[in-house]
Amino acid sequence: MLNSSGNPLRIALLSISPHNRAILEFFFAGAGKQLFKVTSLADAETLIIDFDHPGADLEWQQRTETTKPGIVLSVREVQLPNTIWVPKPLTSQALTKAAEQIRSLLPQGGLIGAEKEYTPTATTPVQTPTVKPNTAAHPFGLGQRKPRPSLLLDFGKDDSDTLTKAKPTLAEKPPLPAAPKELPKPNLPSKSLVRDTTKPTPLEEPVDNSFLNFGAIASPEQNQEQQEQRWKLLCGTQADVNPANAQTAMQRFTPDNYLLKIVLNALQQAKQAGTAIQLKFDTYDQILLLPHLNLAYCSFDLNSDKFATLCNTPIQAGKVHLHTPTAAELPTLEQTYRADKQHTHNLESILWTVTLLASHGRLNRDVNISQRWVLKHWPNLTRVENIPHVMRIAAAWQQRPGTVFDVAQWLDIPQRQVFAFFTAASVLGLMAMDEGKVEYQEKEAPKKNRGLFSRLLKRLLGGGGN
Known part of the structure; x- marks a missing residue:
């Protein structure tokens, strides 16, 4: 309350x-x-x-x-x-x-x-403040409360009249020419009792009784400008570089300096111990990793500037510490992520976003830029956050091996978008080095008709033959 x-x-x-x-x-x-x-x-x-x-x-x-x-x-x-x-x-x-x-x-x-x-003065008109509906999730079993009239606002005379008195009738105005009185409308149901077959029947949303049905990161609707700003956070603004001198010209990042490394270490520790693990922040925020359920509860809004700053800024000592929940704490934690679906995500989706925000369109400092790579499996694009050309990049890398510069050149897209995809997909374990065991063959062109007539015609035209 x-x-x-x-x-x-x-x-x-x-x-x-x-x-x-x-x-x-x-x-x-x-x-x-x-x-x-x-x-x-x-x-x-x-x-x-x-x-x-x-x-x-x-x-x-x-x-x-x-x-x-x-x-x-x-x-x-x-x-x-x-x-x-x-x-x-x-x-x-x-x-x-x-x-x-x-x-x-x-x-x-x-x-x-x-x-x-x-309380406003009698001579000052009061504008009733617009109260935005509370769309936040309600963890711990809290339901949506109906808004109650505020006791702190003193409505003016006009407002109170509007609330308590009926509007004046039209009889106060000069009477209009006589017109036939409109009969009172019968009280009909608001919806037709006969379905219009020309309109599609609206499907009723099924009730979701499973707490494990967590989908993609809930990105708010964004206009073009907002989307571009979000992609700059995820893919950076680094200009393309010449692959010949990329070692000195391109920007790199070191994961050890960022929240990404702490999350990955915590996840490994939780998997080895077979239990959940918490990342507690000095702001009373937290991230709860549940590898056995492939879920993660995060009290941050993943689309917020606060979370972006936390991920793309080198982490300070003492800002976060790991905590393994006790058996007595687990029921309360379970109640939280069951009730708060808005902040409970698929583990793959939160790792993807944390990686993109940390890398900011840069490659890991340890990546060999001359290495050819292949995509073993596609990321779940219905769950992970979208970035430009994500499907084209995935398709190109699964079709044939290539370096990060190859893919950018094949698709004619900015290198930073390929770098972002590669870094996030690598964290999810989706990339593999091409060891040359499987030779890629370009699609063969359709075989030309090499019949007798074709060879004779080519010889007559001076094209030679074989």
């Missing part, structure tokens, strides 16, 4: 066990963004404390003079003034309910002040 101002509740974390802190951080990165925002103690509206953590009760007693309400976590019921008790083990439903209950404990002074601040 959001504040009346549209902002989440500001909270500060006091004494909390590492286990429950991890659960809360996971919650804050998903549905918690709509409920809570972690701030400093001075700016917080409410506090969260784990009463099962050593020294927590003493810390709370030291803060008895504060008027800020608190959320108390404990396996046993705790009844303290100005607090809400949340039993352990923590669940998303309990945290959501606590967010709603804590609202009633907040001081009313801030709300009254907010009303005064937003």
